[in-house]
Structure formats: C-alpha cells, structure tokens
Amino acid sequence: MRVMAVGVFDLLHAGHLHYVEQAKQLGDELIVVVAHDDTVRKQKHEPITNQELRKRMVQGLKPVDEVIIGNPPTVPIFEILGKVNPDIIALGYDQKHSIKAIKKGLEDNGWGQIEVIRVEGLADDLDGTRKIIARIIDLWSGETGGPYEED
Numbered sequence: 001m002r003v004m005a006v007g008v009f010d011l012l013h014a015g016h017l018h019y020v021e022q023a024k025q026l027g028d029e030l031i032v033v034v035a036h037d038d039t040v041r042k043q044k045h046e047p048i049t050n051q052e053l054r055k056r057m058v059q060g061l062k063p064v065d066e067v068i069i070g071n072p073p074t075v076p077i078f079e080i081l082g083k084v085n086p087d088i089i090a091l092g093y094d095q096k097h098s099i100k101a102i103k104k105g106l107e108d109n110g111w112g113q114i115e116v117i118r119v120e121g122l123a124d125d126l127d128g129t130r131k132i133i134a135r136i137i138d139l140w141s142g143e144t145g146g147p148y149e150e151d
Contacts, residue, residue: 001027004086006070007095008035010048012057013132015094015122022119023090024063031066031084032058038072078109086114093121 005023009016009032024030034055040047047054051069059067071080091097099116106114 001087002029002031002085003027003088003090004031004033004081004084005090005092006033006035007092008040008044008047009054009058010040011132012054015092016058017061018122019090019092019119020058020061020063026088026090026117026119029065030063031068031086032064033068033070033080033084034058036070036072038074039070042073078105078111081106081109081111081114088115088117091116091118093119 003023003026005020007016007019020030020032023032034051035043037047037051040051049057055067055069058064068080068083071077089102091099091102095118099118102116103112106112106116
C-alpha cells in the first residue's frame with residue numbers, strides 16, 4: 001500500500017518525524033509531498049526554508065521512501081494524486097483539514113478509493129513549528145534579554 005503524507009515541513013522537528021513514522025506504519029511505501037513555496041505563502045506564512053531544502057531534509061528521514069514538491073496554488077489540489085497514486089492519505093494530527101471534506105473532494109475528482117487517516121500526535125510540548133518559534137521568542141524576550149547573560 002502506498003501512503004501519501006503532505007506538509008510544509010518548515011524547521012524540521014520531532015513532530016514531523018513522528019508524523020512520517022506514523023504515516024509509514026499505514027503502508028509499505030511512504031511518499032511525502034512537501035508544500036510548494038507559493039502554497040506556503042498563500043496559506044500560512046513566508047517559508048523560513050525554501051522548498052528544495054525542505055525536500056532534502058524530509059528525504060533524509062528514515063521512514064520516507066520518496067519526496068516530491070507539491071504543485072503551486074495555481075494548479076488544482078487533486079492533480080498531485082496522479083503523480084503519487086496513493087492508497088492512503090495520512091493527515092497530521094494538527095492539520096486543520098476535514099476528513100469528510102477531503103473524502104468528498106476525492107470522490108468528486110474520481111479518487112474515491114483513497115482512504116484518509118489522521119495519525120496521532122506526539123506527546124510533547126514542542127511538536128510544532130509555531131510552538132518552537134514561540135518558545136524561542138519566550139527565551140529571548142525574558143528579563144535577561146535572552147538565554148545568555150553577560151557576567
């Protein structure tokens with residue numbers, strides 16, 4: 001069974017590793033789609049690392065068999081399925097996508113045979129990019145002016 005996982009994967013962290021580990025357990029082959037820079041800009045924020053670097057980082061994760069860069073936002077979202085041909089789409093625990101809406105979109109576009117599964121999250125307080133950035137800001141904005149004090 002071929003599993004597809006999709007994400008931005010900016011500032012690669014333990015939550016990302018946990019996501020791809022869980023996704024890999026759903027099948028034999030894991031294809032990860034790293035979001036196109038233009039898609040990240042449109043849907044989230046300016047990416048901290050570019051799509052080629054994010055692709056390279058994700059490819060280095062042991063559970064991942066292949067990584068491709070997703071289509072830009074001008075291309076229909078379901079077009080990527082023709083490249084990957086997944087049996088399962090694994091969603092991260094914190095991805096805000098509705099499984100019901102995705103299944104309807106899959107059916108409407110001729111991909112109704114694909115199963116959609118949300119994986120479990122990592123029990124850690126720094127399991128997401130925004131949480132990590134917030135923690136760094138907290139460390140640097142403390143009364144000491146940062147984690148390093150001059151003597």
